[in-house]
Amino acid sequence: GAGVSQSPSNKVTEKGKDVELRCDPISGHTALYWYRQRLGQGLEFLIYFQGNSAPDKSGLPSDRFSAERTGESVSTLTIQRTQQEDSAVYLCASSQQAGTDTQYFGPGTRLTVL
Amino acid sequence: AQSVTQLGSHVSVSEGALVLLRCNYSSSVPPYLFWYVQYPNQGLQLLLKYTSAATLVKGINGFEAEFKKSETSFHLTKPSAHMSDAAEYFCAVSDRRSNYQLIWGAGTKLIIKP
Numbered sequence: 468g469a470g471v472s473q474s475p476s477n478k479v480t481e482k483g484k485d486v487e488l489r490c491d492p493i494s495g496h497t498a499l500y501w502y503r504q505r506l507g508q509g510l511e512f513l514i515y516f517q518g519n520s521a522p523d524k525s526g527l528p529s530d531r532f533s534a535e536r537t538g539e540s541v542s543t544l545t546i547q548r549t550q551q552e553d554s555a556v557y558l559c560a561s562s563q564q565a566g567t568d569t570q571y572f573g574p575g576t577r578l579t580v581l
Numbered sequence: 582a583q584s585v586t587q588l589g590s591h592v593s594v595s596e597g598a599l600v601l602l603r604c605n606y607s608s609s610v611p612p613y614l615f616w617y618v619q620y621p622n623q624g625l626q627l628l629l630k631y632t633s634a635a636t637l638v639k640g641i642n643g644f645e646a647e648f649k650k651s652e653t654s655f656h657l658t659k660p661s662a663h664m665s666d667a668a669e670y671f672c673a674v675s676d677r678r679s680n681y682q683l684i685w686g687a688g689t690k691l692i693i694k695p
Binding site: 471500502507508509510511512515523526558560565566567569570571572573574575 | 585587590613617623624625626627630632671673675680681682683684685686687688
């Protein structure tokens, strides 16, 4: 596609439920990033994929968070047993390569945990 | 570890006035520096980036930023504000020690007064 797409755009869930967020990066981009943006705050790095290398999971806040990526295409971020503090906008970005290449962002998924 | 400080969560300027958004960073190795903009109800997009070439970087929409190593700053400026510049602006830093992960400031909301 022309840009990074994310789905759903909004997700409301109940505390304790699992949610799955999807990201479709720009075709040909080898690097893919997930960020979390809480209300009024900057972006918080979660996880990063680069080609076939092992992902950098150093930003995942707890073991309830996990992500997968199939080759150099779609990625899914899964949050298990959601908590109210998980409420945020989850942003995905992709770039041609890691490093100084520009990251292109999707519109985000707004997650609300009741 | 790197960090980014954006002075002022909100900055208000009159239309036609100078825009100055401040960003200070900390990094123990040469940094790469970025400004991203988030217009209302839109995704993040790159305004400009510094990657060790010219210290004065020009970006889209008339914005520019100057890398000042001695001051560890990368302030964003625009000579004359337009109403359409109203948005949230984020400064970010990366370097090779962090595998080029972007570390983000908390953002500055720019308000343009008519």
